[in-house]
Amino acid sequence: MGLNPRRDAGTDSDDRASRRRLLGWLSGVGLFGSGILSAFSNFVFIKPRATYGAPQRFTAGKPSDYPDGTRVALEPRRVCIVRDGNKLAAISTTCTHLGCIVGLSETGFACPCHGSRYDQDGTVTGGPAPKPLAWYKVSLAPNGELEIDKDVEVNPGTYLNV
Amino acid sequence: MSAKKQSVLANVRELPSNLWHSIFRNPLPHNDVERSATSFTNFFLHIHPVKVNKNTLRPIYTMGLGLMSFFLFVILVVSGILLMFYYVPSTEQAYDRMLDLRGSVAFGTFLRNMHRWAAHGMVAVVFFHMCRVFFTGAYKRPREFNWVLGVVLLLITLFLSFTGYLLPWDQLAFWAITVGTAIAGYAPLIGKQIRFLLLGDASVGQEALLRFYVLHVALLPAIATLLIAIHFWRIRKDGGLSRPARAEGKPELSISVQAVELDPKRTYGLQGLVRGPLVKVGNVPENSVYSWPNLLIAELFALVVTLAIILIVSLLFNAPLEEPVNVMHPPNPAKAPWYFLGLQEMVSYSAFWGGVGVPGLFVLLLILTPYLDRSPGGVGLWFSRKRLLANTVFLTFVIVNIAFIVIGTFFRGPNWSFVTPW
Numbered sequence: 001m002g003l004n005p006r007r008d009a010g011t012d013s014d015d016r017a018s019r020r021r022l023l024g025w026l027s028g029v030g031l032f033g034s035g036i037l038s039a040f041s042n043f044v045f046i047k048p049r050a051t052y053g054a055p056q057r058f059t060a061g062k063p064s065d066y067p068d069g070t071r072v073a074l075e076p077r078r079v080c081i082v083r084d085g086n087k088l089a090a091i092s093t094t095c096t097h098l099g100c101i102v103g104l105s106e107t108g109f110a111c112p113c114h115g116s117r118y119d120q121d122g123t124v125t126g127g128p129a130p131k132p133l134a135w136y137k138v139s140l141a142p143n144g145e146l147e148i149d150k151d152v153e154v155n156p157g158t159y160l161n162v
Numbered sequence: 163m164s165a166k167k168q169s170v171l172a173n174v175r176e177l178p179s180n181l182w183h184s185i186f187r188n189p190l191p192h193n194d195v196e197r198s199a200t201s202f203t204n205f206f207l208h209i210h211p212v213k214v215n216k217n218t219l220r221p222i223y224t225m226g227l228g229l230m231s232f233f234l235f236v237i238l239v240v241s242g243i244l245l246m247f248y249y250v251p252s253t254e255q256a257y258d259r260m261l262d263l264r265g266s267v268a269f270g271t272f273l274r275n276m277h278r279w280a281a282h283g284m285v286a287v288v289f290f291h292m293c294r295v296f297f298t299g300a301y302k303r304p305r306e307f308n309w310v311l312g313v314v315l316l317l318i319t320l321f322l323s324f325t326g327y328l329l330p331w332d333q334l335a336f337w338a339i340t341v342g343t344a345i346a347g348y349a350p351l352i353g354k355q356i357r358f359l360l361l362g363d364a365s366v367g368q369e370a371l372l373r374f375y376v377l378h379v380a381l382l383p384a385i386a387t388l389l390i391a392i393h394f395w396r397i398r399k400d401g402g403l404s405r406p407a408r409a410e411g412k413p414e415l416s417i418s419v420q421a422v423e424l425d426p427k428r429t430y431g432l433q434g435l436v437r438g439p440l441v442k443v444g445n446v447p448e449n450s451v452y453s454w455p456n457l458l459i460a461e462l463f464a465l466v467v468t469l470a471i472i473l474i475v476s477l478l479f480n481a482p483l484e485e486p487v488n489v490m491h492p493p494n495p496a497k498a499p500w501y502f503l504g505l506q507e508m509v510s511y512s513a514f515w516g517g518v519g520v521p522g523l524f525v526l527l528l529i530l531t532p533y534l535d536r537s538p539g540g541v542g543l544w545f546s547r548k549r550l551l552a553n554t555v556f557l558t559f560v561i562v563n564i565a566f567i568v569i570g571t572f573f574r575g576p577n578w579s580f581v582t583p584w
């Protein structure tokens with residue numbers, strides 16, 4: 001096919017050329033399309049739907065487990081439960097600087113990694129942290145337990161009344 | 163090949179020599195024709211041109227840095243594959259496997275040392291290779307794209323080293339990666355997503371370990387191998403290594419192939435399609451020498467030096483292994499791997515600009531360098547006067563970069579406050 005130049009020079013050369021162009025165009029579009037599709041599906045594939053690590057939403061006992069004035073860090077969960085009178089909140093203990101775990105201090109929170117300090121509400125009072133500590137949504141599950149959802153951030157100062 | 167029949171016995175007698183000659187088509191070369199044939203017909207040698215310019219062989223020109231990067235990569239692949247026989251990418255086992263390498267695997271410590279020190283070495287050597295290329299103006303036409311490939315190779319080298327850092331699953335690894343991926347999280351809009359994709363979870367854990375392992379042992383080495391192959395291929399096609407132009411202003415020759423339709427009615431051979439200068443036989447004949455043995459010996463020497471340094475360092479110093487991961491107790495200060503400590507230092511001034519803005523801009527500028535600086539002069543000489551401006555700018559970048567890394571490494575103590583190392 002095509003080895004004999006005289007065949008190409010025949011009257012059907014326009015036909016052949018346009019067929020070739022069509023085939024080339026189809027292959028190009030096909031390959032390009034598959035490329036886009038596979039890039040997209042690989043992205044979807046690689047983004048986990050469910051994570052195997054500690055779940056982002058979990059229950060943390062009954063409100064009565066936390067008497068007035070409690071500030072207790074649930075370390076593996078990376079949150080601190082705060083109770084002030086009838087109001088409860090969950091403040092993140094992940095430092096907003098570079099992700100270390102902050103510890104409780106006299107004045108609020110302190111990060112051991114690069115010395116960021118936060119007050120009781122998680123507002124930055126010193127160090128390189130660029131943002132206040134996150135507050136997470138706290139609600140009451142039907143069985144009366146506290147449910148904390150780390151996927152939902154709420155405005156600092158948003159408490160759950162119990 | 164005579165028609166004469168040989169006895170089987172004679173065939174057997176000649177077997178060793180026939181076998182040998184069927185593998186190595188050429189005897190050790192004694193004249194120039196044979197020297198050419200040696201480079202030409204051997205799979206491993208044909209990556210070389212038959213002749214190289216003398217400038218290429220000047221030790222102080224390339225300092226062998228690119229070659230050393232490559233040899234370090236080879237050492238890493240070999241030692242890495244061996245380590246894979248004992249390593250398990252699980253948060254439960256990884257650390258114990260490190261202890262086993264130390265305690266019960268023959269040569270385990272030594273292999274781990276080699277792998278670790280070659281990895282650190284490669285980051286540094288690739289960086290210095292880039293500096294060499296810049297200060298000799300070697301990125302200029304026609305080598306623009308090889309420079310771009312180089313920048314990508316530098317990024318891949320960094321990423322390879324970074325993904326490997328997590329695998330021992332000790333305190334050093336865990337917090338360095340926690341801090342390092344947090345820096346990535348500062349990128350606007352996509353930062354959080356990138357971090358999540360990389361870690362496979364909200365924080366560093368089993369998923370992150372598995373992902374880093376796959377990237378480290380499969381994906382990134384494969385990409386690096388491919389890019390290095392293209393990098394080498396292009397050196398040939400760009401006309402060999404850069405060198406001072408003989409007549410200023412005249413662009414160097416490089417192989418360029420243009421298809422021209424000579425005559426639609428004719429069938430023609432491939433040569434008919436090739437226009438422009440081809441192999442530069444006779445181009446600068448007085449200034450080139452045969453690759454065998456001149457280039458080969460230089461390369462072997464670079465290999466021996468690289469190997470010797472890695473072996474000696476691995477005998478003398480053990481790769482660090484700290485306490486097993488304790489998620490509750492970050493070290494103070496928590497530091498990223500040293501090559502990212504410049505970043506971390508900058509992040510401590512401004513999270514966005516230090517972690518993403520400035521480095522992003524820097525990489526972009528690096529990639530665009532050969533397209534922004536199009537002046538032809540000063541190629542092939544270290545610190546050419548014609549390139550005073552470009553070299554000064556780059557040197558400033560290099561010094562600032564190194565300064566930040568040194569500050570982050572040695573002058574930052576608990577709470578990231580300034581300390582003196584002595």
Ligand code: HEM
Nearest residue numbers: 224226228229231232292300308309312313315316403404
């Ligand atoms: C994995 C990393 C790399 C490897 C294995 C590698 C390897 C090499 C080798 C063996 C050479 C031959 C000359 C020499 O030894 O200096 C070379 C040349 C070159 N490299 Fe790289 N390289 C790497 C990264 C880079 C980087 C980061 C850049 C720049 C951003 C770069 C840009 C170039 C250019 C432009 C040349 C041609 C130089 C000339 O013609 O004088 N390479 N590379």
Ligand code: FES
Nearest residue numbers: 095097098111114
């Ligand atoms: S991670 Fe908390 S101060 Fe840097």
